Amino acid sequence: MRHFSLAAFCLLLLAAPFVNAQEANEDARPAQISIPVVTDDAGQDEKVMTDDAGTIDTGDNAWILVASALVLFMTAPGLAMFYGGLVRRKNILGVLMQCIFLMGLMSIVWCLWGYSICFGGGGDGSLVGNFDFLLLENVQLGWNDGPNFTGAVVPMEGSIPRLTHMLFQGMFFIITPALICGAFAERMKFSTMAVFMVLWGTLVYCPLCHMFWDGGLLASWGAQDFAGGAVVHISSGCAALICALMIGNRLGHGSDPMPPHNLTYTAIGTAMLWFGWFGFNAGSALSANGLAASAFAATHLSAAAGTLTWPCIEWYKDGKPTVLGACSGAIAGLACITPAAGFISPMSGVLVGILAATCCYFACTSLKSRLGYDDSLDVFGIHGIGGILGMLLTGIFASRAVQDLNDGSPVGLVEGGGYDLLGIQLMAVLFTILLTVAFTFILLWILERTMGLRVSQDEEMEGLDLSLHGEEGYINLP
Amino acid sequence: MRHFSLAAFCLLLLAAPFVNAQEANEDARPAQISIPVVTDDAGQDEKVMTDDAGTIDTGDNAWILVASALVLFMTAPGLAMFYGGLVRRKNILGVLMQCIFLMGLMSIVWCLWGYSICFGGGGDGSLVGNFDFLLLENVQLGWNDGPNFTGAVVPMEGSIPRLTHMLFQGMFFIITPALICGAFAERMKFSTMAVFMVLWGTLVYCPLCHMFWDGGLLASWGAQDFAGGAVVHISSGCAALICALMIGNRLGHGSDPMPPHNLTYTAIGTAMLWFGWFGFNAGSALSANGLAASAFAATHLSAAAGTLTWPCIEWYKDGKPTVLGACSGAIAGLACITPAAGFISPMSGVLVGILAATCCYFACTSLKSRLGYDDSLDVFGIHGIGGILGMLLTGIFASRAVQDLNDGSPVGLVEGGGYDLLGIQLMAVLFTILLTVAFTFILLWILERTMGLRVSQDEEMEGLDLSLHGEEGYINLP
């Protein structure tokens, strides 16, 4: 009964395309013609079957399709296991459910309106995209009955079908909200979580994504975010902090022990995230070119450096290197290299990883315990801090050898490009933080007063697995 | 002693190529010349090394190789974890063993005769392929000593080596039997299982595969099955139903609680299946083209819609959305979109997912409990029903924009193509069900009277892990 609001909402959401999909198909025909990059829309006889071999680079398309799969793999099983292992046994399914349900929910939002708001275009300096791609119009394959050409058309984005681009970017739209879940793990109401994520995705993620990656405001400033340091990590990290502050600490936080219930899952999840991150970062080259290889290498080396650094700090300070430390270091390195991967050289990635692990280590240990908030799985400490650091380091290490942003002049601070880029990056970071914090706060404020953010004390005590989902993670009966 | 029949059988099977492989190599040479698509078999000097760069599209080949790996990944760890989590702890290894052993067994069958029976050609309307590809003759790389050309030849299948095609399709030959295992989980004799699968694969899967995908009978009717809605899901689903009926219910079914012993595995397995399914469906385009992207998108959106729909139904009916519901919905959506993925537009995939989850939900809950059979892991309820539905929905949603089946005229019911395709699809579904049910019944009937289908009561009670394999899944001793 009391969850009915969301149930209704979800059904509504699901029903929407039922009404519109066919329209979309109808509408698509005339509109398709105006797509600038259609394949072979001239110089062919009428009634030609889809022949896109001329323009699609199959290598690029293969790579981005694989990268899309890899990014989905990051959310589940990757993040699901990483986070799942860190909570207490009674909440493991709560975490898994958030990840898997978000895979469904955000994908539907993405195809309905998300992609359009992000990548619909909108001109230089715009804040959101326009509605050209609503319901995947002009994205899915279309049919052209025009005078010059009759046949199927494949809307393109560079050398790959726009559908591939939509898929790849759509996977980012899943993992970003999923990352936030770490902040309110073990106590968030499921219905509120779902509604919050739909709104947050629409109001925070989409504009940021557009502003950085679709020629929007921040892009027009010259801000650079290769694969989502700001769009994904700062946004989710800051949102997580606000979530943690507004939903409050877990019952027993600070007094009861809440050790990870299954560090093997966390370690396995880390490795899966690392694996998937290659798709995330190297896929962001949108081509299987040298840039992709460079981003791949930078990503790998930063992760590697992080994996070494964090446990070495622990070793030095506490006498023992921990598995969770190695995992945290890897993720910190990966989050931090994300904005930089396609701008800096792989060897600089090693430095990025070292700095990332060091800063995140202190954020997760000293800072958090001093401030006392319960960002349960350290989303802010790792993704927030890592993302901010990475955006700034991009300004420092960016090299024209990797991407020639300045017509042949040096780019980053280190290679002699001056403070320009660093300054812009700083502004972009501040902008991202502000926007995220403001919207997240408002959304949660409203949701707290309407649906409520938190499960009841009894439910929290019983564990979300039983109280929210009526299931248990492990049942060892014979 | 009493398992000796299979042991012998297996060893025999393994010994076969020992005898024949070299013959194959010998024979291959003259035969190879007759392969229509050899690479550069003219216009080159003698003694040229393999040079296939001219004809192989590396992008396509890369994509299908990756897709092959992904489809294998579906069987294990994907399906192995998905199914493994659903059984009781004492049978977890039984499930894993079935999956892994089948990976071995079916692959060997495939290279010996399976691929040839499926894809050997045989002309319009044929029921099985011929024996041109036995022992991978004319599939593996060959050596040509002919008058015009001396050197290695790469048999091709479109823009990819036939070997790649063989690999990709071979992975389907593994997962289809593995899917059936869900029906008789926790009680099937291992030796009988192995023999049954070899026979079933040969007598049911191969003909169906040929008839749909190698220009056989059903293809000549015009029936469409993009990636295996009938060949894989209806066939395994219906076989599963017959298995469940003939082997009988588990001891204690209906009285003893038999909850999933590890839903975390099931959830992780689901995510892995989703990931692998991209290879399954988008790989079925056999190219990294726009069709692959479209099939990928349709697959993803259908899975997403299923993931939302099933738990929302539970939420509405029982008050709690469950993780198993989300997982089941995802799999239902994926199974259902399989035949349709390359014919319908991605937005229609959303509808397919919603319908799939809804129908499968009722099949797994109301229908099964009413009829009382023990299809233990709901293979029929999800794959059977999902596959049937998907085949029919293909007739409804198929769009010429995705595949222009009708020379530019509308294809599916919705876009105005009339009932033609839908009718054919219905016929093909009925044909598939009939053939599967008949052969599965006959095979099991014979096996029941010879080897026996079921382990003894004691063995079932002790659990298959110990009784069949002499091992335990989890040993928590220090």
Next chain:
Amino acid sequence: MRHFSLAAFCLLLLAAPFVNAQEANEDARPAQISIPVVTDDAGQDEKVMTDDAGTIDTGDNAWILVASALVLFMTAPGLAMFYGGLVRRKNILGVLMQCIFLMGLMSIVWCLWGYSICFGGGGDGSLVGNFDFLLLENVQLGWNDGPNFTGAVVPMEGSIPRLTHMLFQGMFFIITPALICGAFAERMKFSTMAVFMVLWGTLVYCPLCHMFWDGGLLASWGAQDFAGGAVVHISSGCAALICALMIGNRLGHGSDPMPPHNLTYTAIGTAMLWFGWFGFNAGSALSANGLAASAFAATHLSAAAGTLTWPCIEWYKDGKPTVLGACSGAIAGLACITPAAGFISPMSGVLVGILAATCCYFACTSLKSRLGYDDSLDVFGIHGIGGILGMLLTGIFASRAVQDLNDGSPVGLVEGGGYDLLGIQLMAVLFTILLTVAFTFILLWILERTMGLRVSQDEEMEGLDLSLHGEEGYINLP
């Protein structure tokens, strides 16, 4: 305190690039010009942005990037789960930590000097590579300010960027040491392990790698190792044997039961290794061509045959086929086909798999128990024996249809190429074993006298998870 030596060492290691990286960037410019394969370094106007589309084959690059990711996936989660499941519960994190930490450590060593020593060139018959690629100089994208061309240059290796090659090969540099960890599982000091691996990688792996794969000594003999039968498997297997002998048996070995604590992990890990091995072997074609497809198929069929053979032997001998047997057989088949994958036809792969599983079965059961050493997870029995067998079988089954090594004349023994190749392979195997055994022994001898190889008895009894890392794998408190 007593681990300080390594801590210091690691930090030093990490600090190194801090000092040198910029130099590298500076130095790179003039050096880059001398790279033979730079992209479009002539015939273009000045100030051209990186344009590598002309030379990079995106299909090949996509495939090798994916393959790199797959090989990393082998180490963790693949090997980590495979090995992790086999130890006792109290040591699971010890295993995971070794894998994950090595992912970090070896990657850093690789980019600093490893790649250069392996692939720096050095002329026919050389023992190690030269230092051209130290700190990824001439590997990462460079900037050229020369007279003919100003812009970014992408150093190439065939049709892929050298960075891609570096990444792919770097993943081998991770998994080889990780494989060794199985020998001294549950008792090795973590600090010593780290130092040993850095030295072993540099002194054993790198020279072997260079001698086989970069035109070094063994290559000049004509020895063939497609994907690492000697470089990876013999080297790790033999090193493992020496480790097991020198570190001594686990406390209670032979008396206390030490069954695998989680065979489900082992089974899942096996499937993941199988999946990743496609990247390992088929990726070693360094192109998405017909050879890649052939290697992929041979790999798959050998794994399949091994998966069948091992449990069938058990079935025959002990009455029950086991899951661990199927997994071991798969890995044996995979290890054994590794050197042969790109030289023999897929059908021969079936035979390789059968022989591999048979030999490794007897090595792991009869041989080991007779000799009494505690190679805890059978690294020698599976990888060592498998690798040796595979190298020899390459000489027997190699076929000119797959790789025309002899200008059109038959290659392997079976197709009539005589004993030449077999002889060379045998010599190469002996050389590999000798070199590995000698260096491994010396390294361990020194380390035993300086850092100590083994944890204290108390630490071993308590389990490495708590004693070395201060964590527990599974905490089932509420």
Next chain:
Amino acid sequence: MKKVEAIIRHFKLEDVKNALAEEGIQGMTAVEVRGFGRQKGHSETYRGTEYAVDFVPKVKLEVVCGDDVLQKVVDTILHTAQTGQIGDGKIFVSDLANAIRIRTGEMGNDAL
């Protein structure tokens, strides 16, 4: 008051619990245990190394009851848990000095 500890087969737990509940027993506690006894364990073989598992998984059910119902409890368990095969388990009965319900502080038979 008596404490009845019954070591039984796993798959009998539900039956025994239901039978006891029908007899009016309102509470009981179950623990996973491993038993060594006449019922031999099994041996597992991992890559040729045999490993004898002498302990077999059992469930121990603890029921605290008044002296009056002791016989009923023991009989019920005896009947429901019996299969007649070696390894059916044991019932151990011991005296209990006191029982207290934590929620209310009630003592003795009232606490059950």
Next chain:
Amino acid sequence: MKKVEAIIRHFKLEDVKNALAEEGIQGMTAVEVRGFGRQKGHSETYRGTEYAVDFVPKVKLEVVCGDDVLQKVVDTILHTAQTGQIGDGKIFVSDLANAIRIRTGEMGNDAL
């Protein structure tokens, strides 16, 4: 000497342990158990098949103590483990014939 067995809620274990330790109790042993009682379990539904879990997870804490401190131990547990809701658990007290410290062979109260 007495043996006190307290079946309590999971999340009370730390509190009870700390409270006992403060009272000078130097040792105790905890076991994971599953309890059946007035506190109803829950029902889980897996693909429409409902499955009633009558046993709820509890912890059994065993404390062996001298007769003199028995009351203190019982009271401490009673206070700390109480929430007032059904399912708080029970305390069972029984006599113990002897206690021996394995390390030293000490017996009786000295062994605790």
Next chain:
Amino acid sequence: MKKVEAIIRHFKLEDVKNALAEEGIQGMTAVEVRGFGRQKGHSETYRGTEYAVDFVPKVKLEVVCGDDVLQKVVDTILHTAQTGQIGDGKIFVSDLANAIRIRTGEMGNDAL
């Protein structure tokens, strides 16, 4: 009849079981427990948050035996389980009113 409950170190279980079996003890039951005592637990640190684990894993071995063999059982356990280090555990002995073999219904010493 007596019930001997021995809380011992994990890795001593096999030794103790074998030693007891050699002494003619035909049955026993083991449970995983967590013990709190003089032997300090350890502290684990997860991302800087220290978490003290006061309970250490132990095994509780329950042996029911006739009064005549009690001493032998206790001595055997004492000798086999001893390492001399803090944390070796305890042996608790209590009286048992009755023992019944479920399979046959035999009572008392015959049931063991």
